[in-house]
Amino acid sequence: MSDTARTSAQAVELTGITKRFPGVVANSDVHLSVRSGEVHALCGENGAGKSTLMKILYGMQTPDEGTIRVHGEQIHFKSPADAIKAGIGMVHQHFMLADNLTVLENVVLGAEALHGIGRRARAKVRELADSTGLDVDPDTLVERLGVADRQRVEILKVLYRGARIVILDEPTAVLVPQEVDELFGTLRSMRADGYTFLFISHKLDEVRTIADTVTVIRRGTTVGTVDPSRVTSRQLAEMMVGSELPSPQTRTSTVQDREILRVRDLTLRTADDRVLLDSLELSVRAGEILGIAGVEGNGQTELVETIMGMRKASSGVVNLDGADLSRVGTKKRREAGIGYIPEDRTRHGLLLQQPLWANRILGYQTRRPTARGMMIDVDGARRDTRRIVDEFDVRTPGIEVAAGSLSGGNQQKLVIGRELSGDPLLLIASHPTRGVDVGAQAAIWDQIRAARARGLAVLLVSADLDELIGLSDSIKVMLRGRFVADADPATVTPEDLGSAMTGAGATDDEGHLVVDHTADDTADQADGRTDEGVES
Amino acid sequence: MTAKLRSSLLAPALAIGFSALLCAIALLVSGSNPASALGVMIGQVGEGQVAVDIVNSTAIYMLAALAAAIGFQMNLLNIGVEGQYRIGALVAAIVGSWLVLPPVLHWLVILLVAMLAGALWALIPAVLKVTRGVHEVLSTIMMNGIAFGLAAFLISQDRFGELVGNNISTEPIPESGQVPNVDLGDRGQIFGLVLLAVVAAAVYGLVLHRTRFGFELRASGESPTAAAAGGVNAKKMIMIALLTSGAVAGLVGMPEILGRDHAYTLNFPANYGFAGLGIALLGRNHPVGIAFGALLWAFLDKSKVALDNVGVPREIATIMQGAIVLSVVVAYEIVKRMDRAAEQQRVGRAMGTVEPVAADSGSAK
Incomplete structure (x- = not known):
């Protein structure tokens, strides 16, 4: 230089x-x-x-x-x-x-x-x-x-x-x-x-x-x-x-028969009757990662927040492992076994001025090890925060520092560690590696894959198409509040997804994205691109 | 922890020092000697009943500040403490005078009625806020106005008031409802309900830092969005916080009514609620901070009389009260930023991202 x-x-x-x-x-x-x-x-x-x-x-x-x-x-x-x-x-x-x-x-x-x-x-x-x-x-x-x-x-x-x-x-x-x-x-x-x-x-x-x-x-x-x-x-x-990179994804299916999340006819309208979510149907089984692709602002945020109960659905059913959660609030849904990695961790995931251990309590204030009855278990929260810091490699000098002092990647690792504790049935992950460095990104992917292998159902929303293709077992494309196409991550390329996301993609009668690579070299190129993307 | 303690003491010390300086300047400008004014202020404490009065006022201010602090915890500005304590006191005095009950039970019923009345007065702003989004500052200020009018109406002689000398008062509370005081003879009488303020502060601290409700309250205050994602029902929290704030506000008048006046009179003191807002700011919503803030406030209040007696304008104490609140807010912000920067640097150093910087800033924590 x-x-x-x-x-x-x-x-x-x-x-x-x-x-x-x-x-x-x-x-x-x-x-x-x-x-x-x-x-x-x-x-x-x-x-x-x-x-x-x-x-x-x-x-x-x-x-x-x-x-x-x-x-x-x-x-x-x-x-x-x-x-x-x-x-x-x-x-x-x-x-x-x-x-x-x-x-x-x-x-x-x-x-x-x-x-x-x-x-x-x-x-x-x-x-x-x-x-x-x-x-x-x-x-x-x-x-x-x-x-x-x-x-x-x-x-x-x-x-x-x-x-x-x-x-x-x-x-x-x-x-x-x-x-x-x-x-x-x-x-x-x-x-x-x-x-x-x-x-x-x-x-x-x-x-x-x-x-x-x-x-x-x-x-x-x-x-x-x-x-x-x-x-x-x-x-x-x-x-x-400054080090060797982790290897790209492995694709062994861990999908089980047991249906964990079932969303039927989910519709969300604004006060002035604009349709944000239009009769959405989806199902995630144990050990499955369902990816949602879409240009931001096409209803992904609303979908996630409606499933979490942060927005009230106009109609439709949200079923978790057979239990109807459509009428209950966010706390009950979390208690039923939903972990939530929000797209904006500083707004929805963390109390930035509170120490790390207090952030461990957020969303878990009704459950062990962070609570006993009506009381907060500070010792339990501290102990479990130390576990997360160790297991998820959160780089911090201690658990008393304010969450806002950590870098984005370490904040995100803390959030993921928290949301994967307490054995959730379903993890809703919105842009889990956004604004996160390469090292943390690989660690986060590993954690999500490991949880999937243990039978966790994951609903993954991401703008990073390589991440979606690399992690998901199946992909749905969202456009203007509707699912417009399904895609198989084994064959689809980011370009195909991109077309579908803008409404330009061709789908067959069943809504599957038509992947048409007339020349072999096109496909090779696309594959190469995918691999590179995942590495980076 | 020592660093934390240091910074939590540094801010109020800075603020009090700064406001004392301001007042000294104000005194000099008005032609008085700051040193002798200070001497008078400190000297008054030993005289007559001043010390006991300060203790009694401290308890009252603590209750008012705790009421305000509950709202502040989740960024609800309950300006209505003023009206809530007035309604609480009036209703409690009227109901208390009707009842004949065994002593302790009688007190408890009166206190409960005061809390219910205070909470009821906060209910309207709470419902308006939750259902219609009406800002609580506006609605509680209006409720204050209504409270004054309603109190004046209810205490008129055709309602619940009766003429006692040249004062109008509600019927006196029977002896079973009067809380005994600690009699210090010439020094005065400490209200029995001073203990109530201490208990309230302890419960407040415990609830805030050890219970789920307290955690949810603080979380909602710091980040409503994160709290919502964590399963905290924002509307429910607003309702509970405002009603609890109102209930505690209802207690503000109780030490005086159950300990001294035994009735609600036309002379019932005003402005405790507004002072409570300032003291809650001064104490940073912390129970111990509020106790010290209330003590300081009560001391300055009494100083007004003492200063008046030696020809120093009494407003100097009011200026000091205002200056302290303002400087505390500024000082805390400064100290908070310093702390945050120091912590970020510490985290950065621990992670090795600022190695070259760490080399020349080895200041120990």
Whole structure:
């Protein structure tokens, strides 16, 4: 890394960046050199320090040591405004758009001084959209836009402010494969026009597709910069975690005959009678993992929360191991044997300010070992938390620290350890490895597989198609609150699933996804992709 | 644990120091000598019945603060403690005067009636909140207004009131319903029901930290979403929390009514409920913190009279009360952030993600 000589072609050069940060991760002696007009990927585990580094580059944090050069000129950023002035823009992972404003208004909002808010602004947006291929109607309300379009608006926003260097924070996390391809097409054409991209991701196959150069960051420091065409995904992943990777999935069926979860005719309507879930039918047997695929916002969250009793179904039956749970609340459903890994652990899974052992009690406040009758058993909770910390490799200095102090992966391991204790019959896992580093991801998959082998029924909702295909015994595809297709994870590819998720997939009479690989090499390619994805 | 203790003492110490400084400045500006004012405030404690009065007030403030704290635990701002304790006191005084029962039983019935009346007064805001989403601040403030009006109406002479001297009072509670005081002669009389406040604080602490209900209450307060996912019924918790808060509020007037006045009179003191909100903030909803907060509050209350006597504006004590509450809120936030940062650093260090930083920050815990 240190051998990269500075030339005028360097768009961004970070040298010796160190940030002493009272948090989980700091940066120490980071070197990063981005050539003008390239797509430079920054890879690393969650918690490796990518976000801190990007915050430094975007002026949200000031480094304690080290220098930032933009086009050869040393710069001290005091705020994002300075970074924007230097031509750096950032597209955040979570979009920051006002739903009730139009595309044009969103783009102009906060940058009214540049081109006004009238005709000149519109012309400028139009010009940018045309030249970059980020084509969105400037007068559409943002609330009408899909995820991919919203992302285009976000990119337009930073370009409008004059950015020539664009930081993209996990831009593909919310997109289906087809949309990813479109995004990459746009990036390539913009790269040809001289734009520079810093692309943050931990999806290695995507990084290898789009990036000209990859820098890997581990434990707060850069471990190397490589040409992605010369290394394999596995090598990259090993650079990220610094060790040998776990092997991909094994597919021995453990499905038993005993039906654990039976959902019949489940319907959920909003107060204004919009249908969120439309007469859903599903069944999960002991030892089976049923995967639910779908673009986010098509009812997966609602399905899970309705089964958990956090939302009240308009009609339909939820049956667990023969017992009708349709009328009872969340607590009774949990007591009946449902474990729940929520999609957003900080909102639904943990009390961030409470110590780990208090979090062990949450959801289990009526049961041993964390309770006796009406009383909380603090000793029992402490003891069992220690067990979880050991068995699930939760990396923490102790069980008295607040849950919020742990990194995302360790928080998630704690949640999974808790939800797998007390021998549940059914585990509902929403995005169990989201925002979790590679090491923790493999550990979580292992735990879910082991529980499945013991006869646990699992309902798995995930946006990570490789994870779905790798873990599930069968897959249902959800679109606009309905199951639109079934797929066999042994034969389906992420691309096929992606088509079905957007409603473009072909299904046969029984709703099974038609997998049609006319040429053998297509199938091989797809298989290869799957394996890589699971590794990463 | 020592670190935890240190930071829980650091914040109030900082806050009291800061507010004392503010008051000293206010005194200087108003032309008084801060040192001599402080001397008067401390000196008063030894005089006459002041010490006993402080103890009695402390008990009353503790009850009011506990009532507020129950709501605060789940971010319910029960501003209605004021009205709830008034209704509780009035109803209990009326019912108590009707009954003739053996002594201890009589007290218990009166206390129970006070709690029921207080809870009933909180029921309307609770139902409104759960069914219609009406914010409890608005509804409880309105209920306070109604409570004042209702109390004035019920105590009129055509209802339950009778003229005693130039005061209007409910019928006196018979002797069996009067709780005996600890008589310290010239020093005054400590209310027997001071013990009630102590018991209430202990029960509060126990319930909060050792029972399922307490856990669910705190969980709902910290994260309603996580609590819901953990099987806590949010609406039920709101109902129970507001009703319990109201029930405890109903007890606020009891030490004075059962220990001294033996009736509800026109002179029944106001503003305990509002003071309770401040004291709960001061004590960070912790039973021990609330006890000390109530003591400090009572002390400052009595200081007003003493300061007045030496020509220092009595409002200085009010300023100090306000300044302390504000500074405590700020100080706790600062200390909390410092603690959190320190802990994150500790976790990071233990996991080896901040090795280079750990090298030069070896501060022991």
